[in-house]
Amino acid sequence: MRVMAQMSMIMNLDKCIGCHTCSVTCKQVWTNRTGVEYVWFNNVETKPGVGYPRRYEDQEKWKGGWQRNKRGRLKLRSGGRIKRLATIFNNPDLPVIDDYYEPWTYDYDMLTKAPLSTESPVARPKSLLTGQNMDIKWSGNWDDDLGGSQETAADDPILATMSEHVKMEFENTFMFYLPRICEHCLNPACVAACPSGAMYKREEDGIVLVDEDGCRGWRMCVSACPYKKVYFNHKTGKAEKCTLCYPLIEQGKPTICSETCVGRLRYLGLMLYDADAVLAQASVENEHDLLDAQRACFLDPFDPEVIAAAKAEGMEDDWILAAQNSPIYKLISEYKVALPLHPEYRTMPMVWYIPPLSPVVDVISTTNNDGEDARTLFAAIDKLRIPVEYLAGLFSAGDVVPVEDSLRKLAAMRSYMRDINLGRDRDESIPAAVGMTGTEIEAMYRLLAIAKYEDRYVIPKAHVETARELEELACSLDTDGGPGMGGPTASTAAGPYGKTPGMPLNATVDNYNEMVGKGGERTKPTTPGRVNLLNWTGNGVPKGMFPPRTADGATGSPA
Amino acid sequence: MNPLDILLWVAFPYAAAGVFIVGHLLRYRFDQFGWTSRSSQTYENKWLRWGSPMFHYGILMVFGGHIVGLFIPKPWLEFFGVTEHIYHLGATWLGSVAAVLTIAGLVILLVRRRLVARVKLVTTVMDKVMYLFLAGTIVFGTIATVLYQVLGAGYDYRGSISPWIRSLYGFQPDPALMSDVPFFFQLHVLSATSLFLLWPFTRLVHVFSAPLGYFVRPYIVYRSRDGHRGAGAVKARRGWEKSELPRDTRDKEGSRR
Numbered sequence: 001m002r003v004m005a006q007m008s009m010i011m012n013l014d015k016c017i018g019c020h021t022c023s024v025t026c027k028q029v030w031t032n033r034t035g036v037e038y039v040w041f042n043n044v045e046t047k048p049g050v051g052y053p054r055r056y057e058d059q060e061k062w063k064g065g066w067q068r069n070k071r072g073r074l075k076l077r078s079g080g081r082i083k084r085l086a087t088i089f090n091n092p093d094l095p096v097i098d099d100y101y102e103p104w105t106y107d108y109d110m111l112t113k114a115p116l117s118t119e120s121p122v123a124r125p126k127s128l129l130t131g132q133n134m135d136i137k138w139s140g141n142w143d144d145d146l147g148g149s150q151e152t153a154a155d156d157p158i159l160a161t162m163s164e165h166v167k168m169e170f171e172n173t174f175m176f177y178l179p180r181i182c183e184h185c186l187n188p189a190c191v192a193a194c195p196s197g198a199m200y201k202r203e204e205d206g207i208v209l210v211d212e213d214g215c216r217g218w219r220m221c222v223s224a225c226p227y228k229k230v231y232f233n234h235k236t237g238k239a240e241k242c243t244l245c246y247p248l249i250e251q252g253k254p255t256i257c258s259e260t261c262v263g264r265l266r267y268l269g270l271m272l273y274d275a276d277a278v279l280a281q282a283s284v285e286n287e288h289d290l291l292d293a294q295r296a297c298f299l300d301p302f303d304p305e306v307i308a309a310a311k312a313e314g315m316e317d318d319w320i321l322a323a324q325n326s327p328i329y330k331l332i333s334e335y336k337v338a339l340p341l342h343p344e345y346r347t348m349p350m351v352w353y354i355p356p357l358s359p360v361v362d363v364i365s366t367t368n369n370d371g372e373d374a375r376t377l378f379a380a381i382d383k384l385r386i387p388v389e390y391l392a393g394l395f396s397a398g399d400v401v402p403v404e405d406s407l408r409k410l411a412a413m414r415s416y417m418r419d420i421n422l423g424r425d426r427d428e429s430i431p432a433a434v435g436m437t438g439t440e441i442e443a444m445y446r447l448l449a450i451a452k453y454e455d456r457y458v459i460p461k462a463h464v465e466t467a468r469e470l471e472e473l474a475c476s477l478d479t480d481g482g483p484g485m486g487g488p489t490a491s492t493a494a495g496p497y498g499k500t501p502g503m504p505l506n507a508t509v510d511n512y513n514e515m516v517g518k519g520g521e522r523t524k525p526t527t528p529g530r531v532n533l534l535n536w537t538g539n540g541v542p543k544g545m546f547p548p549r550t551a552d553g554a555t556g557s558p559a
Numbered sequence: 560m561n562p563l564d565i566l567l568w569v570a571f572p573y574a575a576a577g578v579f580i581v582g583h584l585l586r587y588r589f590d591q592f593g594w595t596s597r598s599s600q601t602y603e604n605k606w607l608r609w610g611s612p613m614f615h616y617g618i619l620m621v622f623g624g625h626i627v628g629l630f631i632p633k634p635w636l637e638f639f640g641v642t643e644h645i646y647h648l649g650a651t652w653l654g655s656v657a658a659v660l661t662i663a664g665l666v667i668l669l670v671r672r673r674l675v676a677r678v679k680l681v682t683t684v685m686d687k688v689m690y691l692f693l694a695g696t697i698v699f700g701t702i703a704t705v706l707y708q709v710l711g712a713g714y715d716y717r718g719s720i721s722p723w724i725r726s727l728y729g730f731q732p733d734p735a736l737m738s739d740v741p742f743f744f745q746l747h748v749l750s751a752t753s754l755f756l757l758w759p760f761t762r763l764v765h766v767f768s769a770p771l772g773y774f775v776r777p778y779i780v781y782r783s784r785d786g787h788r789g790a791g792a793v794k795a796r797r798g799w800e801k802s803e804l805p806r807d808t809r810d811k812e813g814s815r816r
Binding site for chain 2: 081084085087088089090091092094095096097129130131132187188191192194195196197199200201202203204205211212213214215216217218219232234235236237238250462
């Protein structure tokens with residue numbers, strides 16, 4: 001058993017209102033640059049719909065993810081090592097930019113600089129690739145809210161596997177939003193496909209990253225990722241992807257998409273898993289078993305054996321505690337309401353979803369039935385095959401049982417809590433019908449409906465309190481013979497420009513919390529008698545910011 | 560032996576070799592971020608799908624041919640039973656296939672670069688200079704081969720050019736070997752030498768990234784947070800800035816993108 005920790009996310013789809021705030025804030029933080037104009041590390045898709053890039057779920061075409069071969073071994077669907085290097089001069093499965101969309105801007109200048117004329121000036125769309133006028137024909141969420149779906153929805157790869165009457169009927173039946181980020185898989189196909197070995201999974205928290213210096217731009221990760229969540233920066237010629245906002249996560253803060261989520265539907269926390277079990281579990285024969293196979297990789301953070309093994313791997317106590325308090329562990333392993341996105345790709349994704357009950361409730365409400373009555377809801381889940389089958393196509397490789405179980409639990413929570421809110425007697429038969437207790441239902445309700453900030457995000461800080469941290473806190477000029485202020489580490493072993501290279505920006509971001517957060521004082525002067533305004537949070541007046549007051553009340557001028 | 564010979568066949572090759580080696584080392588050390596093939600496949604794939612594999616496989620064959628022809632002495636090959644006749648047949652036939660693939664591929668790639676607006680716009684000055692010398696080298700080499708080996712009686716470059724190159728590697732340069740070589744062979748050699756001189760400053764550096772390690776490494780790569788480069792864990796070197804140039808500078812230095 002090799003215990004590893006994975007920072008994971010769960011999204012409660014019932015709460016998603018499709019406002020795209022997560023996408024926009026993510027874009028502002030990470031992909032607001034040339035070369036990645038078309039890139040959305042976080043995007044929100046309307047389902048049913050074709051997604052972004054178009055039809056990315058059609059692995060017959062894109063060859064993403066893993067496949068189990070006849071000998072029961074996992075192989076990348078796009079081919080093995082020899083085929084990959086043989087096709088390195090032209091990746092046969094690579095989406096071109098038009099499969100995402102051609103990025104554009106508008107000729108805003110025209111609005112202010114157009115000469116006097118009888119017609120009002122217009123800002124025409126200009127391609128960001130060629131600078132020429134262009135007709136906008138598609139974008140990242142062109143079919144938002146089912147707009148234009150009469151034309152495009154038939155291309156939805158999941159609908160295509162369902163029967164004909166579904167295609168005719170779905171539009172009147174249901175719709176929901178699916179926010180997507182990188183899945184930070186346990187068995188990442190992108191990492192496996194990178195010829196340069198520049199993509200890696202971080203040992204500490206499982207975040208999948210691209211080493212931008214090591215990337216040689218072979219683009220194999222882009223095509224191997226079945227979720228199409230690795231992107232090619234066409235200006236730098238390097239791959240880029242969602243980083244799970246690791247600079248924030250390392251400080252114990254939620255990702256920008258989670259932090260700004262209006263519906264407060266995202267949960268972040270650790271999962272402990274057995275890294276040695278991943279390959280075998282990802283190789284189970286029946287696709288319907290993949291959900292349980294992945295659950296079997298997860299370890300119980302309360303199990304003394306697991307704790308001992310984790311400590312043997314060097315995991316700190318606060319991380320084990322965080323794993324025990326993890327909302328992810330509760331939703332995946334205790335309540336079993338969360339499901340992975342497309343487990344059939346066999347990458348063992350680690351961004352899971354709580355399927356939406358709202359399509360079912362909507363139908364009940366439109367038929368003037370009680371949408372909060374347990375029996376009505378249970379019956380509807382059994383009867384409404386279309387949404388359930390579609391959800392199963394997304395979250396359980398087509399197996400309706402786990403989706404039904406999850407929806408029934410949500411329905412039970414809904415009606416059980418209504419009785420409590422209306423002051424009625426608790427109907428303990430409702431939780432019993434879904435194999436839970438009333439206490440569990442209430443706890444799940446707290447987590448899902450009340451969803452306090454500290455319950456949603458249980459993120460232990462990265463451990464940087466090593467020698468490195470101390471070095472970086474020092475001023476770069478604090479060297480022997482240097483012009484610095486003689487800070488605390490001036491006399492330590494770090495020679496001139498040796499280990500402390502001019503306090504690099506990254507390092508201060510890494511250590512922000514350690515620099516400002518420790519103890520009561522929020523702004524610890526790095527040099528005696530001085531205040532570093534860069535670290536000042538704006539709260540209160542730190543010591544030394546102003547010269548001491550003189551006896552007559554006026555502030556004295558500095559010496 | 561006149562001074563021009565020494566300049567062209569001793570000084571220039573050594574200078575090019577020096578720039579080639581030192582340039583690559585420096586660029587590898589300080590511009591890892593700029594080290595990429597800078598693929599344009601996401602812009603356009605219909606032409607590239609044909610042109611790129613044709614050119615690349617062709618040029619790999621050409622490279623192999625040059626290794627055999629230039630670096631393996633004639634007596635060694637004859638020792639293994641490769642007679643002049645067999646060598647000539649192999650060189651002509653395999654060489655022709657390689658040349659057709661390379662030239663056709665290159666033409667497709669160049670036409671694409673000129674005609675597809677998206678690709679044309681990202682072509683830097685350095686790219687154009689590189690294409691000039693790359694195409695020049697290939698064209699002169701082809702002309703020389705067609706004139707002397709296919710149409711003519713055959714020119715035994717293994718008696719002049721090859722020993723000259725090996726004399727350079729042995730640091731016993733013998734420029735006299737090159738003075739009587741036919742003009743188009745000379746042009747071919749000079750153009751190639753110029754290309755090597757430019758090499759480290761162009762996108763051609765991606766040749767040295769051939770990911771052969773992929774055959775032996777495990778599929779899933781794990782790295783520790785503290786082990787990876789960047790993010791403050793790296794030791795910066797004195798006097799040099801690493802590859803994290805600000806974007807604007809990078810944009811101006813076209814060849815480094």
